[in-house]
Amino acid sequence: MSSPPPAATPPTSADVARLAGVSRATVSFVLNDTAGGRVSEQTRQRVRAAATELGYVPHAAARSLRAGRTGVVLLVGSSAPIGPLFSRFYRELQSALRRHGYTSVLYGPSPGEGDEPARAWAELRPAAVLCLEPVLTPAGVELLHRSGTRAVFTLGTAPVAGAHALMMDQREVGATAGAHLLAAGRRRLGVVVPTDPGLDQFSGPRLAGVRAAAASALAGPVHALPLDWTEASGATAAERCRELGLDGVFGYNDEYAMLLLRSLQEAGLDVPGRIALVGADDLLLGRLLRPRLSTVHMTLPGGEALAALIDGVIADPASTPATSNLLTVRLIPRDSG
Amino acid sequence: MSSPPPAATPPTSADVARLAGVSRATVSFVLNDTAGGRVSEQTRQRVRAAATELGYVPHAAARSLRAGRTGVVLLVGSSAPIGPLFSRFYRELQSALRRHGYTSVLYGPSPGEGDEPARAWAELRPAAVLCLEPVLTPAGVELLHRSGTRAVFTLGTAPVAGAHALMMDQREVGATAGAHLLAAGRRRLGVVVPTDPGLDQFSGPRLAGVRAAAASALAGPVHALPLDWTEASGATAAERCRELGLDGVFGYNDEYAMLLLRSLQEAGLDVPGRIALVGADDLLLGRLLRPRLSTVHMTLPGGEALAALIDGVIADPASTPATSNLLTVRLIPRDSG
DNA sequence: GTGTAACGCTTACTCGTGTAAGCAGCCATG
DNA sequence: CATGGCTGCTTACACGAGTAAGCGTTACAC
Numbered sequence: 001m002s003s004p005p006p007a008a009t010p011p012t013s014a015d016v017a018r019l020a021g022v023s024r025a026t027v028s029f030v031l032n033d034t035a036g037g038r039v040s041e042q043t044r045q046r047v048r049a050a051a052t053e054l055g056y057v058p059h060a061a062a063r064s065l066r067a068g069r070t071g072v073v074l075l076v077g078s079s080a081p082i083g084p085l086f087s088r089f090y091r092e093l094q095s096a097l098r099r100h101g102y103t104s105v106l107y108g109p110s111p112g113e114g115d116e117p118a119r120a121w122a123e124l125r126p127a128a129v130l131c132l133e134p135v136l137t138p139a140g141v142e143l144l145h146r147s148g149t150r151a152v153f154t155l156g157t158a159p160v161a162g163a164h165a166l167m168m169d170q171r172e173v174g175a176t177a178g179a180h181l182l183a184a185g186r187r188r189l190g191v192v193v194p195t196d197p198g199l200d201q202f203s204g205p206r207l208a209g210v211r212a213a214a215a216s217a218l219a220g221p222v223h224a225l226p227l228d229w230t231e232a233s234g235a236t237a238a239e240r241c242r243e244l245g246l247d248g249v250f251g252y253n254d255e256y257a258m259l260l261l262r263s264l265q266e267a268g269l270d271v272p273g274r275i276a277l278v279g280a281d282d283l284l285l286g287r288l289l290r291p292r293l294s295t296v297h298m299t300l301p302g303g304e305a306l307a308a309l310i311d312g313v314i315a316d317p318a319s320t321p322a323t324s325n326l327l328t329v330r331l332i333p334r335d336s337g
Numbered sequence: 338m339s340s341p342p343p344a345a346t347p348p349t350s351a352d353v354a355r356l357a358g359v360s361r362a363t364v365s366f367v368l369n370d371t372a373g374g375r376v377s378e379q380t381r382q383r384v385r386a387a388a389t390e391l392g393y394v395p396h397a398a399a400r401s402l403r404a405g406r407t408g409v410v411l412l413v414g415s416s417a418p419i420g421p422l423f424s425r426f427y428r429e430l431q432s433a434l435r436r437h438g439y440t441s442v443l444y445g446p447s448p449g450e451g452d453e454p455a456r457a458w459a460e461l462r463p464a465a466v467l468c469l470e471p472v473l474t475p476a477g478v479e480l481l482h483r484s485g486t487r488a489v490f491t492l493g494t495a496p497v498a499g500a501h502a503l504m505m506d507q508r509e510v511g512a513t514a515g516a517h518l519l520a521a522g523r524r525r526l527g528v529v530v531p532t533d534p535g536l537d538q539f540s541g542p543r544l545a546g547v548r549a550a551a552a553s554a555l556a557g558p559v560h561a562l563p564l565d566w567t568e569a570s571g572a573t574a575a576e577r578c579r580e581l582g583l584d585g586v587f588g589y590n591d592e593y594a595m596l597l598l599r600s601l602q603e604a605g606l607d608v609p610g611r612i613a614l615v616g617a618d619d620l621l622l623g624r625l626l627r628p629r630l631s632t633v634h635m636t637l638p639g640g641e642a643l644a645a646l647i648d649g650v651i652a653d654p655a656s657t658p659a660t661s662n663l664l665t666v667r668l669i670p671r672d673s674g
Numbered sequence: 675g676t677g678t679a680a681c682g683c684t685t686a687c688t689c690g691t692g693t694a695a696g697c698a699g700c701c702a703t704g
Numbered sequence: 705c706a707t708g709g710c711t712g713c714t715t716a717c718a719c720g721a722g723t724a725a726g727c728g729t730t731a732c733a734c
Contacts, residue, residue: 009405009485010462010483010484010485011483011484012689012690012691013690013691014690014691022713022714023713023714023715024690024691024692024714025692025693025713025714025715025716026712026713026714028691028692028693029692029693029713032692034692034693038710038711038712038713039712039713040711040712040713043712043713055480055483055484057456057459057460057480057484058460058690058691059402059460059462059689059690059691060398060460060461060462061397061398061399061401061402061407061461061462061689061690061691062398062402062689062690062691062692062719063460063690063691063692064398064691064719065396065398065399065402065689065690065691065718065719065720065721066690066691066692066693066718066719067691067692067719068346068719070398075443087424091445094443094445095445095446098444098445103442103444103461104442104443104444104445105440105441105442105443106412106431106441106442106443107435107440107441108428108431108432108435108441109432119394122394123394123395123396123397124397124398124440125347125396125397125398143392143394146347146348146392147347147348147392147394148346148347229621230621231621231624231625255622258622258625259621259622259625262625284566284567284568284596285592285595285596285622287568288568288595288596288599349719349720349721350720350721350722351720351721359683359684360683360684360685361684361720361721361722362683362684362685362686362722362723363682363683363684364721365721365722365723366683366722366723369722371722371723375680375681375682375683376682376683377681377682377683380682380683395720395721396719396720396721398719398720398721399689399719399720399721399722400720400721400722401689401721402688402689402690402691402719402720402721403688403689403720403721403722403723404689404721404722405689
């Protein structure tokens, strides 16, 4: 193009200083509005002009090396095919962190064992780590803290020693659905358990929640209904419902419930006449079904609130790790059970 | 705990050197297996022991400052409520980049105007930028290149001068659906246009694609059917279909199509008898409807392939920007039209 | 015995930035 | 006229790591 040879090396503040005829320190003072150095208006303008002329952009790594802090918040996980509720929350969180001056860095599922993932994360010297998968060990938390991470959070899974726990208690989801089915007089319960490995951390606790509800109502055993995300698997599950004589099923979520609903209908099992079915997530899609799908509605706090919490802990890391519950659930009865 | 005072400052390679009784250079040679320096086995072990004892973790910022490269791939965008197809692709891409040794950094929608977003991105000195939203200007690309970014890609949107374009031609999606409806003899066509602002970049081209197909088939005007993600809006859209006398509708995607399908049925408009309906995404959910939803199936390359491409351009930035098409589409006829 | 090569490690500089401390020049005050 | 303070800028060091070049010791060959 019209530009000089593609600028083998990007311009530095030294280049700006040279062009403006001042020292590098002055450049830094001007571009950061530092109160310490008093610079005449005339010089400021020369520096700014030089900076824009060269297309100067500060080097974040150098800056944070000098500063000793990074403003990076590391988000670990998100490998699961999560629902719209959670992915919206996740996006909101990222935006909110940006507004607080942090940069979100994503790490997919980490390969190593034990401390190894934590070690990789620590290389970035993040201000905070927010771990969405159950891969964090107490030793890992310790390692992060020793390498300067000011806040470590786990999200959704069991608490880990030394880390703040943001619980999204999935047992509660199952318990709510189970209680509803039991209150409607259903006694032979089943629970859909997706085989997708990324969903283990949700499906296990949801099943446990239903079982807890059944136990306290002195109902019989609660059957797990494994389900792939295929029509064939749905048919199998429906057949299993018939064999077991189930009269109430928690469908894991609205989508899986929808798959099972269709399969039950194909198998001639009336919903809710013969089997009551409850989903979760309160998707619009569930309202479009016939019968309309009863569901467990979940509410998460706004991403902004969580970002503020993280910011607070970063500012004052001395605070002792707390466990807080993010998820509030309530059942929305419709026509399916 | 048992650890010393919470380590005001994380251990550096100098601390390791001190503990092992060697110079800092030796530590670096040992921990990086650098061929340049030959170190006795005995010393290597002392260094390694010291490093693990202190819980030493290298400082990524310092390292990349020295190296002049960062291994960061910046992903810009993802603010839209994207479908499962794309979000799976996105996760795969992140994993694949990790396997290639890169770190994904997410930037949400950027606030500024003109060059401003690009300037913020450039601070990280990313090896590559992959921009998923139409916010990149040619000047922004230039700025990124001048600040050392070796590869700039746009994904899904229109090409930008100087950047590699990975097209996901949404017009093609609309054109395929439109051609199918026209081939089935439908002549008064409508297209669902979600009002969600994040979906503009998809819905516009899809509508245009249907219009192009209609034009080349000499059919009449194609009507846009704005649709919120609510049942009320669905009812309105169905009413509009009746008023306009439409006989074929492209539902934007399977989910919106599903909403419209229900609304049409409630309004007594038979599908496909009176109105043919086509979705997109080939979700399992569409197969569960009655009538089964015809749909536009889309295929994206594996995330691994794209990661390899990005890696290649980073290795050889001299290659001239190319435009390549990621998306292949085909229509899957089922029962809805 | 001396030259030379290999070994094993250290010294010293570099990356780009922030900032404390210092240093001229000017004005005012005693 | 000397002292002191203010203004406006510079000098110098630090952050944590990588690495080319250097340097002392030992070993071997001639």
